[in-house]
Amino acid sequence: MTEMATREGAADESPAAPSQVSGVRIRRSTRSSRLAIAPALIVLAVLAYLPFLFAQDTTNTMVNFFILLVLGMTWNVLAGYAGLVSVGQQAFLGAGAYSVLWLAQQGMDPLAALPVAAVFCGVVAIPVSWLVFRLRGGYFAIGTWAVAEVFALVTIRSSALGGGTGTNLPGLDGYDPVTLGALTYWAALAIAVLTLLGSYLMLRSRVGLALTAVRDDDHAAEGVGVRPAGAKRVVYLLAAIGAGAAGGVLAISQLNVQADNVYGVQWAAYMIFVVLIGGIGTLEGPIIGTIVFFILQQTLASHGAWYLILVGLVAVVMALWSPRGLWGIAERFGVHLFPVGYRVVHPEESQS
Amino acid sequence: MIWVNAVIQGLLLGGLFALFACGLSLLFGVLGIINLAHGDLAVLGAYVAVALLPSVHTNVLWALLFVPPLFAVFGYVSQRTVMGRSMRSGPLTTLLVTFGLSVVIQNALLEGFSADSHSFTLGALTTRSLHPASDISLSWLRMGILVVAVLVLVVVQLFLSRTGIGRQIRALADDDEAAAITGVNTRHVAAIAAAVAFATVALAGLAFGTYAQFSPTSGSNLLIFAFEAVIIGGLGSLWGTLAGGCVLGLAQTIGAQIDPTFGVLAGHLVFLAVLAVRPNGLMPATVEA
Numbered sequence: 001m002t003e004m005a006t007r008e009g010a011a012d013e014s015p016a017a018p019s020q021v022s023g024v025r026i027r028r029s030t031r032s033s034r035l036a037i038a039p040a041l042i043v044l045a046v047l048a049y050l051p052f053l054f055a056q057d058t059t060n061t062m063v064n065f066f067i068l069l070v071l072g073m074t075w076n077v078l079a080g081y082a083g084l085v086s087v088g089q090q091a092f093l094g095a096g097a098y099s100v101l102w103l104a105q106q107g108m109d110p111l112a113a114l115p116v117a118a119v120f121c122g123v124v125a126i127p128v129s130w131l132v133f134r135l136r137g138g139y140f141a142i143g144t145w146a147v148a149e150v151f152a153l154v155t156i157r158s159s160a161l162g163g164g165t166g167t168n169l170p171g172l173d174g175y176d177p178v179t180l181g182a183l184t185y186w187a188a189l190a191i192a193v194l195t196l197l198g199s200y201l202m203l204r205s206r207v208g209l210a211l212t213a214v215r216d217d218d219h220a221a222e223g224v225g226v227r228p229a230g231a232k233r234v235v236y237l238l239a240a241i242g243a244g245a246a247g248g249v250l251a252i253s254q255l256n257v258q259a260d261n262v263y264g265v266q267w268a269a270y271m272i273f274v275v276l277i278g279g280i281g282t283l284e285g286p287i288i289g290t291i292v293f294f295i296l297q298q299t300l301a302s303h304g305a306w307y308l309i310l311v312g313l314v315a316v317v318m319a320l321w322s323p324r325g326l327w328g329i330a331e332r333f334g335v336h337l338f339p340v341g342y343r344v345v346h347p348e349e350s351q352s
Numbered sequence: 353m354i355w356v357n358a359v360i361q362g363l364l365l366g367g368l369f370a371l372f373a374c375g376l377s378l379l380f381g382v383l384g385i386i387n388l389a390h391g392d393l394a395v396l397g398a399y400v401a402v403a404l405l406p407s408v409h410t411n412v413l414w415a416l417l418f419v420p421p422l423f424a425v426f427g428y429v430s431q432r433t434v435m436g437r438s439m440r441s442g443p444l445t446t447l448l449v450t451f452g453l454s455v456v457i458q459n460a461l462l463e464g465f466s467a468d469s470h471s472f473t474l475g476a477l478t479t480r481s482l483h484p485a486s487d488i489s490l491s492w493l494r495m496g497i498l499v500v501a502v503l504v505l506v507v508v509q510l511f512l513s514r515t516g517i518g519r520q521i522r523a524l525a526d527d528d529e530a531a532a533i534t535g536v537n538t539r540h541v542a543a544i545a546a547a548v549a550f551a552t553v554a555l556a557g558l559a560f561g562t563y564a565q566f567s568p569t570s571g572s573n574l575l576i577f578a579f580e581a582v583i584i585g586g587l588g589s590l591w592g593t594l595a596g597g598c599v600l601g602l603a604q605t606i607g608a609q610i611d612p613t614f615g616v617l618a619g620h621l622v623f624l625a626v627l628a629v630r631p632n633g634l635m636p637a638t639v640e641a
Contacts, residue, residue, distance in 0.1 A: 085447050306459075311455065315448060316448075316456070320441070
């Protein structure tokens with residue numbers, strides 16, 4: 001939000017022509033984002049090397065972490081930037097899982113089916129968006145939820161896909177368990193990295209600029225000619241692709257697809273929680289949120305319902321008293337790892 | 353005759369949905385709140401009855417005396433505290449807070465009452481019904497619920513249109529700042545509206561408990577049904593809500609008559625069809641410019 005004031009003035013400036021105003025430059029990166037590049041690459045390298053270091057239990061846990069991260073990041077872009085508070089992203093999670101299952105039943109390698117399933121979810125999201133975009137705000141939320149219910153109810157009518165009780169994912173017998181674990185892990189990691197990069201690049205693009213403008217002040221944005229509908233649809237399709245890919249990985253890691261699990265509204269609760277606790281409307285937030293949520297899950301999951309009660313209470317408290325989440329606290333100190341805004345650098349500051 | 357019966361059961365079910373939708377519609381119309389915990393509040397109401405009066409399994413009428421008033425107080429207090437606070441931070445916060453509450457209520461009920469399902473009875477009335485024709489059964493209980501739903505809608509409508517506080521609520525719905533300038537105690541009035549909405553939710557929860565088995569996780573579906581009734585009927589119109597409830601009820605019972613597993617799905621599909629063809633609902637209160 002600190003970028004808000006500078007954004008409007010800089011919006012029409014292309015970074016290539018910064019010197020029209022004497023001595024003033026437009027800078028898109030920040031000191032902390034430049035400093036963070038090297039550590040980020042190291043973290044990525046370590047993460048990629050993880051299957052060689054740890055037993056399969058660890059990588060399986062990390063797959064769940066990445067699934068949650070992808071869901072959190074896509075929901076964050078939906079709700080935090082496009083203002084689309086969906087409680088129905090599990091529709092695409094489930095659709096992704098069942099697409100992988102169906103393709104595997106047709107003889108396709110489940111891992112190769114992942115990108116197909118993701119794209120399929122994007123295609124399905126087009127007609128869905130026609131319907132749910134007729135609803136605003138909270139009605140959009142419940143409308144997307146109803147769509148997810150429809151997806152689940154339609155899916156369980158197919159006995160080939162296991163009906164309500166679910167079925168095992170075929171086509172993975174050829175892999176030995178360790179290789180499969182590592183491949184699943186890398187697939188999950190790749191999807192998480194692609195989602196992060198994709199959101200980052202999209203938010204820096206014209207679409208992202210339109211969305212942030214609409215989010216911060218929709219009347220002012222429309223006044224200068226921003227049309228939000230197209231940008232929102234793009235975000236909705238991309239989020240569906242992300243959730244679909246996550247669902248596909250979920251199916252492969254569980255080796256089993258069951259409608260109540262993949263279409264469950266608890267996924268919506270997880271996404272919302274991850275984003276709220278980390279900080280909605282920032283790219284860093286969902287990462288922090290996923291880490292916190294994951295630690296909570298690993299330590300408290302044995303307490304069953306108490307754990308979800310705590311999760312719900314923390315979400316309520318965060319929404320009321322710290323709407324910018326944990327990352328909002330960090331941003332107060334000027335830390336930006338993924339700067340998507342534009343800032344004007346005056347000549348006297350530019351040495352710093 | 354089976355189909356006639358399906359239509360009749362659908363209309364009766366519509367009464368229950370309308371009762372559910374009434375509170376949702378009121379909260380949205382007056383306060384602009386989409387209460388994602390709506391269905392869970394109804395289930396909570398039913399469980400309060402289970403907890404405080406073990407005898408409700410034999411007769412739920414006792415619960416009618418104290419659960420709705422209790423929820424009215426609950427609604428007033430929560431509007432003056434959590435909900436009111438969330439409204440001042442914008443609609444996103446309200447959505448997230450009510451969703452968080454929904455998760456809390458569901459899991460607290462799971463923890464307190466286990467996942468076992470319960471249902472209420474009304475003594476001998478539970479099973480008594482009229483049989484005007486061979487395949488047609490008119491349960492007194494279900495007709496009673498429809499009558500209660502219509503009564504509640506009439507009373508809420510009269511309350512909003514005829515009483516002083518009702519006028520203040522409508523003023524708040526139209527323009528809260530202007531209402532405040534003319535001396536309306538907006539926080540108090542908003543909380544009164546929430547109290548009315550919560551009382552109807554509790555009533556709906558008790559009615560649902562006599563209709564079907566309920567468990568801690570029943571709330572999610574109830575929220576979706578209530579919401580679909582509101583959208584099918586048209587935003588902001590209480591009579592539209594009744595019509596929407598009946599359309600949804602009909603879709604579900606006729607769908608279930610075609611195939612028992614198709615009922616709920618048929619309801620959702622009718623909702624999506626209305627959304628596609630007539631997004632303002634069947635009986636919208638206002639025509640969008």
